[in-house]
Amino acid sequence: MARYANAKRIQLMIEGLDRFTATPGQGTTRATFSQEFRQGSDFLRARMLEAGLAVREDAIGNLIGRLEGRDPSLAPIVVGSHFDSVPHGGKFDGPAGVIAGIETAFLFRERGLAPERPIEIIAMIEEEGARFGGGLMASRLLTGQLDVTSLADIRDGDGISFMDALCTYGLEPARVQEAVLQAGSVHAFLELHIEQGPVLETHGEDVAIIDRIVGQVELGVTIRGRAGHAGTTPMGARRDALEGAVSVLSKLPTLARDIGRDAVLTVGKLELKPGGANVIPETVDFTIDIRAPEEEVVRDLLAKTRTAVEGARSLGLSTEIREQLYARPTLLSREIHAKLSAHAAALGLKSRSMVSGAGHDAMIMADFAPTGLIFVPSRGGISHAPEEWTDYDQLARGVDVVFAAVREMSGTAV
Numbered sequence: 001m002a003r004y005a006n007a008k009r010i011q012l013m014i015e016g017l018d019r020f021t022a023t024p025g026q027g028t029t030r031a032t033f034s035q036e037f038r039q040g041s042d043f044l045r046a047r048m049l050e051a052g053l054a055v056r057e058d059a060i061g062n063l064i065g066r067l068e069g070r071d072p073s074l075a076p077i078v079v080g081s082h083f084d085s086v087p088h089g090g091k092f093d094g095p096a097g098v099i100a101g102i103e104t105a106f107l108f109r110e111r112g113l114a115p116e117r118p119i120e121i122i123a124m125i126e127e128e129g130a131r132f133g134g135g136l137m138a139s140r141l142l143t144g145q146l147d148v149t150s151l152a153d154i155r156d157g158d159g160i161s162f163m164d165a166l167c168t169y170g171l172e173p174a175r176v177q178e179a180v181l182q183a184g185s186v187h188a189f190l191e192l193h194i195e196q197g198p199v200l201e202t203h204g205e206d207v208a209i210i211d212r213i214v215g216q217v218e219l220g221v222t223i224r225g226r227a228g229h230a231g232t233t234p235m236g237a238r239r240d241a242l243e244g245a246v247s248v249l250s251k252l253p254t255l256a257r258d259i260g261r262d263a264v265l266t267v268g269k270l271e272l273k274p275g276g277a278n279v280i281p282e283t284v285d286f287t288i289d290i291r292a293p294e295e296e297v298v299r300d301l302l303a304k305t306r307t308a309v310e311g312a313r314s315l316g317l318s319t320e321i322r323e324q325l326y327a328r329p330t331l332l333s334r335e336i337h338a339k340l341s342a343h344a345a346a347l348g349l350k351s352r353s354m355v356s357g358a359g360h361d362a363m364i365m366a367d368f369a370p371t372g373l374i375f376v377p378s379r380g381g382i383s384h385a386p387e388e389w390t391d392y393d394q395l396a397r398g399v400d401v402v403f404a405a406v407r408e409m410s411g412t413a414v
């Protein structure tokens with residue numbers, strides 16, 4: 001049982017929001033600015049109002065509920081996450097953090113707590129990138145990492161522009177600049193998220209306090225040979241792109257294992273051309289996703305990966321490597337990490353310090369304001385699927401930590 005948070009109320013909020021899906025019975029599908037998204041936003045607005053918050057929608061569709069501070073001039077503590085989803089995803093990825101914030105507001109109201117510093121609960125758009133690509137769009141726009149002028153060029157898979165979708169959603173494209181936050185306007189950002197991995201469940205622990213988010217590189221690789229007839233080209237006269245690709249791919253996982261230090265490497269996409277049963281492959285395109293907690297490990301694995309790919313040249317093939325993403329590891333606030341850890345301990349929870357292998361809005365916010373990230377267990381480590389599950393009691397225990405930290409950081413007398 002959680003000490004403060006109301007697991008039943010959390011359950012009703014999670015389930016209530018989950019009614020707004022484009023794929024009932026087949027998981028949560030809530031694309032940014034869709035009809036379900038508007039209905040979800042209205043649902044969250046109603047819960048925020050019940051929790052005593054003053055609610056506003058910013059110029060890009062983020063929903064923000066504010067609990068005024070005794071000193072309204074102080075920068076707020078912002079608590080939240082996103083409420084868009086991947087297609088056929090789960091009901092916890094994103095909403096768990098939004099509802100953790102709203103439940104925190106309910107706890108303030110029920111206890112008659114008056115914070116010195118304002119508290120804002122935020123429900124953000126388009127974290128997954130499922131509609132407009134790229135992902136983390138709200139946090140990147142809020143913090144100026146994504147320039148609003150670039151929005152004019154962003155379209156979804158149906159060719160609908162971000163600006164047109166924003167308009168249909170009821171917002172004014174001419175005002176998007178107003179969403180950008182001023183430097184210093186956020187005192188701290190806190191996000192609760194489901195772990196999306198098996199570690200907490202495996203160890204029987206309640207929460208993880210994240211100290212950093214892994215660095216990540218994404219490469220696009222092309223290995224090119226020469227197409228030819230499968231029957232008439234002798235084995236000694238071939239430049240088979242797949243033969244080269246297979247020799248490279250067979251080495252890559254070992255490179256990551258040998259380096260250790262929590263480095264991971266994944267080839268998730270592979271395409272063979274021209275792709276005929278009786279044609280020697282001319283090109284093989286694939287992606288390589290490299291992640292590690294320490295930048296020197298990322299660089300080391302990246303260098304070894306490049307060498308391995310270039311090894312295909314010994315078979316008379318050409319190789320091309322495109323670096324499509326390079327993100328350094330993101331350190332979160334040590335001070336907030338210590339506070340969250342201390343509150344978890346004081347609440348009698350089993351917690352661990354952990355590195356996040358996934359980026360979240362917290363990763364972007366960390367460059368803008370002191371940021372904390374807390375994970376709650378995911379059953380079976382499953383996410384981005386209808387089976388995604390976190391027990392409501394476990395979620396409530398995570399909310400207890402958020403509540404305790406927000407109470408302290410907002411200067412609320414106990």
Ligand SMILES: [Zn+2]
Binds near residue numbers: 094
């Ligand atoms: Zn998420």
